[in-house]
Structures are given as C-alpha cells and as structure tokens.
Amino acid sequence: MDIIISNSSNTPIYEQIKEQIKNKIISNELKTGELLPSIRTLARDLRISVITTKNAYEELEREGYVETIPAKGTYVSNKNIELIREEQLQKVEHLIDTAVSVAKISNISKQEIQDMVDIIYGED
Amino acid sequence: MKNAIEVRKLCKNYKGFQLKDVDIILPKGMIMGFIGENGAGKTTTIKAMLNIIHTDGGEVKIFGMNVKENEKKIKEDIGVVLDDSFLSEYFNVIDVNQFMKHMYNNWDEELYFKYVDRFQLDKKKKVKEYSSGMKMKLKIAVALSHHPKLLILDEPTSGLDPVARNEILDIFQDFIQDEEHSIFVSSHITSDLEHIADYITFINDGKIVFTETRDKLLETYGIVKCSEEDFKKIDKKDFIKYKKNRYEYEILIDNKVEFQKKYHVEIIDKPTIENIMLIYIKGEK
Numbered sequence: 253m254d255i256i257i258s259n260s261s262n263t264p265i266y267e268q269i270k271e272q273i274k275n276k277i278i279s280n281e282l283k284t285g286e287l288l289p290s291i292r293t294l295a296r297d298l299r300i301s302v303i304t305t306k307n308a309y310e311e312l313e314r315e316g317y318v319e320t321i322p323a324k325g326t327y328v329s330n331k332n333i334e335l336i337r338e339e340q341l342q343k344v345e346h347l348i349d350t351a352v353s354v355a356k357i358s359n360i361s362k363q364e365i366q367d368m369v370d371i372i373y374g375e376d
Numbered sequence: 377m378k379n380a381i382e383v384r385k386l387c388k389n390y391k392g393f394q395l396k397d398v399d400i401i402l403p404k405g406m407i408m409g410f411i412g413e414n415g416a417g418k419t420t421t422i423k424a425m426l427n428i429i430h431t432d433g434g435e436v437k438i439f440g441m442n443v444k445e446n447e448k449k450i451k452e453d454i455g456v457v458l459d460d461s462f463l464s465e466y467f468n469v470i471d472v473n474q475f476m477k478h479m480y481n482n483w484d485e486e487l488y489f490k491y492v493d494r495f496q497l498d499k500k501k502k503v504k505e506y507s508s509g510m511k512m513k514l515k516i517a518v519a520l521s522h523h524p525k526l527l528i529l530d531e532p533t534s535g536l537d538p539v540a541r542n543e544i545l546d547i548f549q550d551f552i553q554d555e556e557h558s559i560f561v562s563s564h565i566t567s568d569l570e571h572i573a574d575y576i577t578f579i580n581d582g583k584i585v586f587t588e589t590r591d592k593l594l595e596t597y598g599i600v601k602c603s604e605e606d607f608k609k610i611d612k613k614d615f616i617k618y619k620k621n622r623y624e625y626e627i628l629i630d631n632k633v634e635f636q637k638k639y640h641v642e643i644i645d646k647p648t649i650e651n652i653m654l655i656y657i658k659g660e661k
Binding site: 265293302 | 405407552555571572574589590591595646
C-alpha cells in the first residue's frame with residue numbers, strides 16, 4: 253500500500269493520510285475486513301508522530317470507513333458501502349451541476365453534453 | 377497510570393536564574409520534545425525531574441509515583457542520557473557492560489551488545505578515543521539496555537551528523553512501538569523533533585511558554601509576512617507576537633484559518649518549530 257506524504261503541502265498530514273486511505277477504500281484497493289497497519293507502525297514507517305496517525309484513523313472511523321477493535325486493530329468496515337456510494341453520487345451530481353452551468357452560459361446543448369459523457373465514460 | 381511524567385509547579389532558584397512554576401505532562405506512549413535556547417532551563421528541568429538537584433518547590437511524578445519518595449524504583453525503569461558523561465573515559469564497551477551489570481537489576485547484556493553492533497561501536501577503543509557521535513550512541517545504547525519504560529534524554533542529537541541523528545530518531549520510533557513506552561527529549565535542533573514528537577513543550581527564561589501537539593503547532597500556527605501598512609491594520613489580540621525585519625513584518629499567529637477569513641493577507645507561511653521559537657524569543661507584542 254502506498255501512502256505518500258508531502259511535508260510542504262498545506263494539507264495537514266493527518267488529512268493526507270485520511271484521504272489516501274479513504275480513496276483506497278472507495279476504489280476497493282483496500283477491501284472490507286482488511287486489517288490496516290497499527291497506529292504506531294504506520295507512524296514509524298511514515299516517520300511521523302503517533303498522534304498524527306491516530307487523528308487520521310479517528311477521522312476515518314468517524315466517517316465510517318474503518319472500525320477499531322480494541323487490542324486487535326483497525327479494519328476496513330463493511331457497513332457503509334451504501335453511504336460511500338451516496339457520498340460519491342453527490343460529488344458527481346455537484347460536478348455535473350457545474351458542467352451544466354458552464355454549458356448553459358456558452359450555449360452548449362444537452363445533447364452535446366450527453367455525447368461527451370458517452371465518450372468519456374465509454375473510454376474508461 | 378495515564379501519564380509517564382507529571383511535573384507540577386516545579387521551581388528552582390539560582391542566583392540570576394529561576395525555574396518558575398514549570399508544568400509538564402507527558403501522556404504514556406508518547407514522545408515529547410522539549411525545546412528552548414541554551415540557558416532557558418532545559419537541563420535544569422531535567423535534573424530536577426530526576427531528583428539530581430535539589431528543588432525549591434513543586435512536585436515530580438514519574439509513572440504516577442513521587443520521584444523523591446520512590447527514586448530507586450523509578451530509576452530502574454527509566455533510561456537517561458545527560459550531557460555530562462557518567463562513564464569513565466578509560467572504559468571500552470566491554471568495561472561499560474561489566475560496570476552496568478552491577479548498576480541495574482534488569483541489565484540485558486545481549487541487548488546491549490546488539491546495540492553496540494548496530495551502532496558499529498568499536499569494541500577495542502576506549503571511550504575517550506570515540507568521536508562525540510560515538511559517545512552519544514554508546515550512552516543511548518546504555519540507556520536502552522535495561523529495558524526502560526521511559527527515556528529521558530538531554531540533547532541526544534547535538535554534535536551528531538544528519539545520518540547519525542536519523543538513526544537515533546529510528547531508535548526512538550522503534551522504542552515507542554510498545555505503547556507503554558514514552559520519551560522525553562530535549563533538543564535545540566528542532567527539526568529533529570518536528571516529525572516524530574507528539575508534543576512540543578517550549579521553555580523560555582525558566583518558564584514554560586506552551587505545550588502543544590505537533591499537529592496543532594504545525595498545522596494551525598502560521599507566519600504572516602506583510603508590509604508595515606498592512607501590519608497596522610491587524611488587531612493586537614489576533615496574533616501572538618511580531619518581529620519587524622528590515623523589509624517586512626513577520627507575525628506569528630495560532631489560528632491560520634480564522635485569521636485569513638478576517639484579514640485576507642497574501643502570505644501565511646507554514647511555520648517550522650524553529651520559526652515559532654525565534655519569533656517568541658525575539659518578537660514583540
């Protein structure tokens with residue numbers, strides 16, 4: 253598993269970790285039930301403080317992506333696949349909303365947008 | 377026992393220098409970096425914590441026990457590295473082992489020689505022939521070899537090159553893989569602590585200026601750089617201190633986001649611990 257931390261970024265380190273793990277869960281690179289490295293191991297391996305990794309895991313837990321079983325470890329949770337989908341759907345909706353607004357201003361038709369989606373989605 | 381170290385209202389009076397009402401809490405399982413310029417009181421605090429010097433007030437608890445009343449018991453469980461060497465200059469690493477065996481009940485010979493090998497300490501040379509880096513590594517090997525639960529180190533990385541300092545940070549992080557273990561480490565090389573310390577405690581002129589988590593310090597503090605004209609528009613209560621340089625003002629703030637909402641300044645730099653320390657010491661309010 254790659255986690256790449258930038259020390260010069262304006263994004264706090266705990267947030268960088270959180271986002272990267274979250275993306276791996278969403279993309280299913282980290283699968284439901286999978287054990288994450290312990291807070292202390294991750295801190296050592298990334299050369300960062302324990303509190304930083306702890307914060308990242310706590311946020312992930314609050315958002316429902318992982319759960320911690322005391323004395324066992326932190327696992328990718330399975331409860332919120334629906335929730336994640338919902339969240340992603342909202343993101344897509346928001347982006348399409350922006351695209352449509354731009355299109356309307358510039359007189360780009362609905363058909364043209366749909367064609368674009370067909371091409372872009374199809375290629376993927 | 378929640379805290380490895382609890383120092384409350386610690387005082388020490390010297391002629392011309394005072395340690396005043398020092399409070400330090402180090403939660404178990406964490407690393408605390410203790411920073412401050414030379415002469416700020418770092419070593420005095422550490423020696424007072426360890427009951428090496430007499431104090432003029434306050435209380436020190438280690439592992440929840442009063443240090444004065446339980447000194448012997450506590451010292452079995454801590455590894456200490458101080459600046460003044462307690463090792464004879466005429467010892468080699470093998471003599472050190474013989475000596476330490478009698479000092480600590482838990483002395484682990486095998487572990488000690490593992491560190492000696494890991495640090496590539498020459499077994500034939502005497503301590504006095506070692507470089508300062510070698511001496512420090514030997515002291516750290518000694519501090520670790522009786523299975524301590526707490527390490528207290530005064531300036532362990534000063535005088536070491538970046539490679540050796542890096543090795544020592546690795547050892548620290550290995551050590552706290554056990555969540556019962558904690559580290560209290562003073563340094564004026566703040567960049568060493570910037571990554572791995574959970575807490576930073578800053579002492580200046582015998583008083584504690586702050587204890588913050590590393591994350592809070594480096595993610596919410598900021599250094600605003602602006603012109604005199606812009607500086608005059610900023611409310612005094614919205615910053616900690618400022619420093620007037622030849623061409624700009626540097627302003628230390630501890631709430632980057634709200635500050636930016638209010639003032640829309642052009643430059644807020646991410647601080648380093650060193651920046652923060654400098655503006656605290658040299659800045660004005």
